[in-house]
Amino acid sequence: MAGILTADRIIMGVDPGTRILGFSLIAVRGKQVELIEFGVLNLSKLTNQEIKLKKIFEQITLLIEEFLPDEMALEAPFYGKNVQSMLKLGRAQGVAMAAALVREIPIVEYAPSKVKQSVTGNGNASKEQVAAMLKSIFKFAETPAFLDATDALAVALCHHYQGGLAPTKSSKNWGAFLAENPDRIK
Numbered sequence: 001m002a003g004i005l006t007a008d009r010i011i012m013g014v015d016p017g018t019r020i021l022g023f024s025l026i027a028v029r030g031k032q033v034e035l036i037e038f039g040v041l042n043l044s045k046l047t048n049q050e051i052k053l054k055k056i057f058e059q060i061t062l063l064i065e066e067f068l069p070d071e072m073a074l075e076a077p078f079y080g081k082n083v084q085s086m087l088k089l090g091r092a093q094g095v096a097m098a099a100a101l102v103r104e105i106p107i108v109e110y111a112p113s114k115v116k117q118s119v120t121g122n123g124n125a126s127k128e129q130v131a132a133m134l135k136s137i138f139k140f141a142e143t144p145a146f147l148d149a150t151d152a153l154a155v156a157l158c159h160h161y162q163g164g165l166a167p168t169k170s171s172k173n174w175g176a177f178l179a180e181n182p183d184r185i186k
Helices: 049-067 083-102 112-120 127-138 148-161 174-180
Strands: 009-015 020-029 032-042 071-075 107-110
Touching: 009 049, 009 083, 009 148, 020 049, 020 148, 032 049, 032 148, 049 083, 071 083, 071 148, 083 107, 107 112, 107 148, 112 127, 112 148, 127 148
Parallel strands: 009 071, 071 107
Antiparallel strands: 009 020, 020 032
């Protein structure tokens, strides 16, 4: 944990879902990136949607409290034909975002193709190709059983590659960040 405290910034990546939610945390020191943690929140045994959303909020909050990320990057929902699935996915994303917003953590969304392009060089890469590239970059021993974990890691790494948007550690809120970075307002 001591190494984490010396990081320039910590990025939390989230791959939203109401059955399996992927999460990751990476530490950035200059151009060096280090894996802190990644995994999944398996909600598939829960049947009540409200309880799933509560669990997502609680677990994301716990991760935020433990690792104190400076930024959150999320995979934006892709367009699907099933309206109910999209609604559930949007709710999961919203709850994860709310956990970050309560703590004034800046949030950025990335399209799945942008994440894949950024990590593998191919916007149409498979989940397996993304996982293999991340395994090579971060040198973790085994590919996780649920690739939602590596998807979340890919989102965090994509955000790092994009240069991030977070305020410095001395800036504690959006107002200060915007005042310090007027060129980033679109």
